Amino acid sequence: MNNVCEEQVFSSIFKANSKTVFNYIYYKFGNEEKSHDAVQEAFVKLWENCSKVTPEKAKSYLYTVANNLYLNVIKAEKVRLKYAEPTYEHSNESPEFLLEEKEYKEKLDKALNDLPENQRTTFLLNRIDGKKYAEIAEMEGVSIKAIEKRMHLALKTLREQIDGI
Amino acid sequence: MQENYLAKWLNGELSGEELAEFKKSEAYASYQKLKDVSATLKAPEFDVDQALEQLKEERIGNAPKVIALNPFKKFLRVAAVIAVLLAGSYFYVSTLDESVIAQLAERSEVILPDNSEIILNAGSRVSFSEKNWNEKRNVSLKGEAFFKVAKGKRFTVSTNQGTVAVLGTQFNVENREGFFEVTCYEGLVSVTYNNTETKLPAGTSFLVINGKIMDTTKPNTAQPSWVNNESSFYSIPLEYVFSELERQYDIEVNSQNVDKSLLFTGTFSNTDLNMALKSISTPSHINYKLEGDNVLFYAEKAPQ
Numbered sequence: 012m013n014n015v016c017e018e019q020v021f022s023s024i025f026k027a028n029s030k031t032v033f034n035y036i037y038y039k040f041g042n043e044e045k046s047h048d049a050v051q052e053a054f055v056k057l058w059e060n061c062s063k064v065t066p067e068k069a070k071s072y073l074y075t076v077a078n079n080l081y082l083n084v085i086k087a088e089k090v091r092l093k094y095a096e097p098t099y100e101h102s103n104e105s106p107e108f109l110l111e112e113k114e115y116k117e118k119l120d121k122a123l124n125d126l127p128e129n130q131r132t133t134f135l136l137n138r139i140d141g142k143k144y145a146e147i148a149e150m151e152g153v154s155i156k157a158i159e160k161r162m163h164l165a166l167k168t169l170r171e172q173i174d175g176i
Numbered sequence: 177m178q179e180n181y182l183a184k185w186l187n188g189e190l191s192g193e194e195l196a197e198f199k200k201s202e203a204y205a206s207y208q209k210l211k212d213v214s215a216t217l218k219a220p221e222f223d224v225d226q227a228l229e230q231l232k233e234e235r236i237g238n239a240p241k242v243i244a245l246n247p248f249k250k251f252l253r254v255a256a257v258i259a260v261l262l263a264g265s266y267f268y269v270s271t272l273d274e275s276v277i278a279q280l281a282e283r284s285e286v287i288l289p290d291n292s293e294i295i296l297n298a299g300s301r302v303s304f305s306e307k308n309w310n311e312k313r314n315v316s317l318k319g320e321a322f323f324k325v326a327k328g329k330r331f332t333v334s335t336n337q338g339t340v341a342v343l344g345t346q347f348n349v350e351n352r353e354g355f356f357e358v359t360c361y362e363g364l365v366s367v368t369y370n371n372t373e374t375k376l377p378a379g380t381s382f383l384v385i386n387g388k389i390m391d392t393t394k395p396n397t398a399q400p401s402w403v404n405n406e407s408s409f410y411s412i413p414l415e416y417v418f419s420e421l422e423r424q425y426d427i428e429v430n431s432q433n434v435d436k437s438l439l440f441t442g443t444f445s446n447t448d449l450n451m452a453l454k455s456i457s458t459p460s461h462i463n464y465k466l467e468g469d470n471v472l473f474y475a476e477k478a479p480q
Contacts, residue, residue, distance in 0.1 A: 025228050033227075034219045043220050047227070054231050112213075119213060137186070138214040144187065162183035170206045 015069055016061035024069050025054055032077050034140055035150065038132040039078075041124070053077040074150045115173070122172035130165040133158055186211060275303040278319070280426035288313075292331065293324040297350075297402050298446075299423040320350035322400050337384065338369035347376075348400040355416050356384040359395050385413065405446040411439045417456060418473070425449050426469070433475035434462055 015021055029050050036046040053076040057069060064072050104112075123131055129151070136142040136150070144162065148155045170176075177194065184190050185198060185207070198204055278284035278296035286294040286302060289309040294302055300319025305312070313331040325331045327344035335351035338358075345363025350356065358367050359381035367374045367382045369389070374382055381392040393410050401408035407420050415436040418429040424446045442459055444452035453471065457464045465472045 022228060025231070026224055029224050029227055030222050033222045037219060046220075047222075050227055051231055051234075115209070115213060119210070119217075134214070135217070135219075139217050139219050144183070156180075159180040159183040162186065163180035166182040166186065166207060166210065169210055170203060173210065174203075174206050 014061070015057065015064055015066055020066060021058060021061065024057070024066065028070055028073055029054065031136075031140055031142075032073055035074060035132065035136065036077055038135040039128050049077045049080055052080050071149055071152070075152070118173045119169065122169045125172065126165060126168060130161045130168065133161040134165040134169075137162065182207065273303040273316075274306045275301060277301045280423055288315075288326075290326045290328055292326045295322045295324075295403055297321060297423070298426075317349055317351055319352065320348070320402070322346070322348045322403055338367055341366045341368070345378075346399070352416070352419065354386045355419075358382045359400060361395070361398055361400075385416070401443060402446060406443050407446055407452075408443040410441050412441075413437045414440050414456075414460065417444075421452060421456065421471070425452070427471055428469060429471045429473065431462075431473040434460075434473050 015024065032053055033046045033050050036049040037043060040046070053073045056076045057064060057073060060072075123135070126134070133147050133151070136147050137144070142150075144155050144158045148158045151158065177197070178184065181190065181194065181198065185195070190198065276284055276286045276294075276296060278298055278300045280299045282298055284296040284300075286296065288294065288304065289306060290313070292313075294315070296302060297320035300317070300321055302315050302317050302321060304315040313325075313329055314334060315332075316334045318335070321333075323331075323333065323342075324346045325342055325344050329343075331342050331344070333340040333349050335349065335356065337351055337356040340347065340349055340358050342363065342365045345365060346361040347363075347365045348357075348359040348361070350358075356369070358365060358376060360376040360378055362378050364378070365376040367376060369382070369384060376382055379394050381395060383390040383392045390411075407417075407424060409417055409420075413436060414431075414434065417440045418431065418436070421427070421444065422429050427449075438460060440456070440460060442455055444455040446452070449466070453464045453466065456462075457473065462473050462475055465474070
């Protein structure tokens, strides 16, 4: 028996996917609180429809629900993503290098915030969550080629922004 | 360069030739840096276990959620239901019959609303409706009781064997298993047994044992003897005498080789068990043994 209505199955789906659902919404809209809510809402919907959704379909179901929930709500808000700063406390790098790194990171953050939502989401899902293009394509409901296109454009735009071209 | 080569490069999909060409380009160093730094980015903290806990507690446990829009209305509804239940149960309880019970080895006295008196012998129970007493003077009796009825409307005693009706008098009703006796001490009593009415003037009794109406003698007292702590019998099978003994002392009576249909005439004390046992055994020529709450009556000689 492999039914989403079974608490064990449901819990394991939650454990495997909730973090990515959270990040996915966060990359799109840059709102931590609403990302938490999106996780809750998406999984409640999954629970309510547990008899209709197979465990295999659960993953894409979650992204669709989470996406739809906030698609219209947060679109207008200005994205302000923050990323945990990598710590250099124990590094042997020179202060000049560290300062340079810090400046670079600030530029990157700004450039990311200015990216179109779909490019940023694709880029960060790959860079932070290590998602393959095929996985991202499934989450976004588009072709792998479209994801490659977004990735390519994301890299190009980021580099241009950072290098001031 | 192929389409989307940056994405391919990031994914390590460029051919050696393409990669070499890309590395030669001006922008390569920038992309490499972007690749390295973006690998150190982190998303906000997300506690999976805590989120799951929250989901289970707040959302799944009580889904589907129903929110009362007006909690006061809900309170009023509950209050109304409680009020109806209370009123209903008060009405029900107040119309319930009053019951008085005399346990084994006990006697109880009941004063009715019209000052009529009932004295309950051991192991007996009466019930009556206090509320409707003035309209209907009716009591239900199980066991034995002596009635002193105040003058007034018809007074009835209902038993599962027969009904006794009077206007105002003193009488005793004994309604035991297989035994039904009514004795009139004053006035006139009407006994209905098997749809036949018998009028009992003062100083007479009506006795039914196992469905058979028996001849009786006139009582020579103004009250049943048990009211004065004695149990009297006139030609009554021993079986019923034993039962009365059990009730008066809350003991268990057994017999061995004793003919319980033997008729007994006599009186036993309701306060002194040893005296009572002698009063029963001596005239019947049987022996007894008392052990705790158990009495065994046995024949002097085993039947030949």
